[in-house]
Amino acid sequence: MQLGAHYLDAGRCEFSVWAPRARQVELKLDSPHERILPMTRQERGYWRIVVDDVLPGACYQFRLDDEKDRPDPASGYQPDSVHGPSQVIDHEAFAWSDRDWKGRPLSEMVIYELHVGTFTQEGTFEAIIPRLEELRDMGITAIELMPVAQFPGTRNWGYDGVFPFAVQNSYGGPEGLKKLVDAAHQADLAVILDVVYNHLGPEGNYLRDFGPYFTDHYRTAWGEAINFDGPHSDEVRRYFLQNALYWFRHFHIDALRLDAVHAINDFSAKPFLQELVEQTEEFSAGNRRECLLIAESDLNDARLIRPEKLGGIGMHAQWSDDFHHALHVLLTEESLGYYADFGHIGDLVKALREGFILSWRYSEFRKRHHGNSSADRPAEQFVVCSQNHDQVGNRMRGERLISLAGFEAAKLAAGAVILSPYIPLLFMGEEYGEDRPFPYFVSFDDDELIEGVRAGRKREFKDFHQEGEPPDPQDPATFDSARIDWASRRKGDKGAMNAFYRELLRLRRDHPVLNRCDNRQLEGWGMEGQRVLWLRRHHEKDEVWMLMNFNRAVAQCPFPARTGSWRKLIDSADRQWRGPGARLPARIEGGQQVELPPHSLALFTKES
Template structure:
């Protein structure tokens, strides 16, 4: 493994029309690269240690198309292809990554604690559905208070319509979005605006169409299964080559595309029972690159394990990743706002659980889960808040609903503001799903554009079974229809009109408070105390640091309720979601409080008080 630790897979352009090809195919006896254009010819590759095949070829200008011939039997695209402009079944293309004129040489990144993440799907964020169309909107996201743009997966997938989790070429950028050059232009433009870029990557499975990796080597294992098919082979025979493939991939995104952080999809479906987990190896490679480049790169895990080993440092037996998502926070908030109790929501619905999530990170910290019918989670109360990403909405929690409903169609306007404040004013890294900031009403539906009719039918049947756990009746929208994508595209023009504009300004006000108020900028757990009552559902958060104090009162009840304030002193109001300027019913919380006292709040509202010193 050490001999190949710095190997670069795929076609590495060397300049002067010379190209170095590297392929992992440990079970093949003969491998050659077929150049299809501009000058068709066949070049044999030489076997090297670890099951790799390599060779250097002349007269290979950027844009040359190629494929690999295996044992003179079959031809396949490069599994580490950097560009697939003819789709997942077409030839691979040589890319000159040194040709792009980057303008971000002074960019040093955004500290993780200052991340405010905006998650978007490239294909539905704009009518054009491409990288370049995002660029004109960056300035307004910056004005809103966003500091990091998160892209749902852009690795090459079948067709031109997909969430991105059916990618089969982890190194290639989706051609219909704008390919390698388009992504580089977007990242460069983000950095000019001071925005970090987070890219969603998938290492738990490959998509079903165009996945030819099994023809090259044992990328998969029958030992484990994921919800999406065969598990990737991270701990079985020949797994070093698979692990190197993924390590090389993270360096690819950081180095060639200047990505700042990677969001690792569903790590609970990454199976590795070796002594060094693949996540630990990825973090080691990320840390080494950070030291090499003199700037931070981050790995952020999506996980429903509630396992602190993901983010604990190696000295404590952990993998050392920078952060992980907290599903518990979302589920607490969603159930309090909507009253939904089906599926995994049956484990939530009490205000005391949200207070626990605010105080300690996880609700299920080896507590019994009725939904799972077992004990679940671990204690995260000693982990810094900046190690957790929280949200009121994201692509999964919206798009995995049968009709793709956003909160804006499930709850009223007052509840939308309450959701915004709960997320943004929390001590954690807040994530917003595109359109959330102005109350977008278009659904976000699941869609694909597979070329295989049997696969499309399998998707339809799979979606139907998925909703049985939520006891939903009827047929979900056709995932294969172009109309489904059109329905899911943002109505961006709404953002400054009527109540949409008010909600946008409310989000901006919240983000300004988060960014500038000294206490809200404080990320230490000992500065926060959260308490709650379940009937009525009220949450009270006390923040304090260096003599400064904030009191944050939240009412999740559908009727007015009163908070009992036990803190002494005079408190001045600095934000009230019920205020008429936010189209609220009118504030009932007084401008100042003299504690101890009682503070009345309208239904689905929150108020923030600052202690007068």
């Protein structure tokens, strides 16, 4: 049974909803004239009706027990708001041109995360399309959209969505998203969609009027937990499983990034996430294209990405927070909050070798041991970054790395991420050194809720002991401050940064060692006193050395390879990239003494 409004043909439409506690459910239609029609109760609390004389574009609601008119929990579109009626969508009407698209394997992905509302001045799906070609030419192979499920108002990160099936109206609705995905596939770009299955937003959240979607058995940082393992949880799970397949089937999405799966409380013998993996793989096989699941989790539990046959859940990949934290602390020397667990060159070395740093290691932040080993997991299962929406936007003022650590440090971070053996993720604008912030923003209607959000933001920074006031999330100026200045990407330092990123991505694509997601043929060494990291990567007869100086002063050391001749491929200190001037020669002999400028990175390849 397909939840929601399922347009059949010739003016016929099937409506289905789960409302187990209702004594009576009616369909309230407004087109071609207003009608109120009784629905028939099915097994397990489902209600269904097939109606003639209904065309796409018709608006409707469900009336519960002759008391409440509510939008459809599985609404495909909310044209007016989260409080208005739902609209019938004919998903078969869109003329796709990506029939030959089969998806991209993880090992080929270079991800570009963007927020639809602030990536362009227009803030729509269609406004992104003219920029796709440039992203592809730069070396991006996948775009990742922050959540687009319908949220209140027009300004939101997307994590306050309350209609998981409905595409945000202010972004262009379902038609706009389909146009973007189709254009991306034509540009040879995969599309990843961020989805939220651990909570729903507070305003316009009508699910509890229909059934026990939530449970008070657990709590999350955002309030009520979703009922994934209690009474009636089969139907709740079905709702979210259908949602995942809905994006794959009707919008041709290539991968889902699952927000904060550590907040999905589920002690079932077969957890929801495992069932999601099974159904995704079944869909992929049946449709002959690869659909992927990428998790976000702070548990550092490799079972999440370990195959089911090895006792795992089987997610295809996950974000690596440890890599970000280790890199960030080396560059900024911040040590508050969760950054207290990092700060050594050896931390980044371990992240490059294994993925997780906290692998049942004591966490000063948590005051307990944390994580388990991911050393057996292949590199293509980890997404790494120096910036993302969380790590930038969850700062009090939303400062980007370049504002915190400077121009040279930002180049060093770019090299560490892009030349790593893992899947690199770039956050919109970082590729040209965008220095505009990305603060948290909302546009709620409820005054009490707005004040609660403001107070909550202040509490969030307690662990970081930050003083002052965060930007007002409700103020339109806070949202406007987050719009990236795309036009500046070719000017001055930004133009040099953009060229530097392009060259890093070219090297990753073209070099026979760097174009492999492989952390097996890799060795790293750290010189803690000098804050220098050496990284060797190799494959068959090819070999590269990466030298990284995280010191604010010049570092002196021997070239790490003791023998052979080595040719420099890139040096972040070169004046070509507006650096202070390179101290490393274009060619060097193994064991030769070298000097590394502050916050610099250089890459050498072995001469044949």
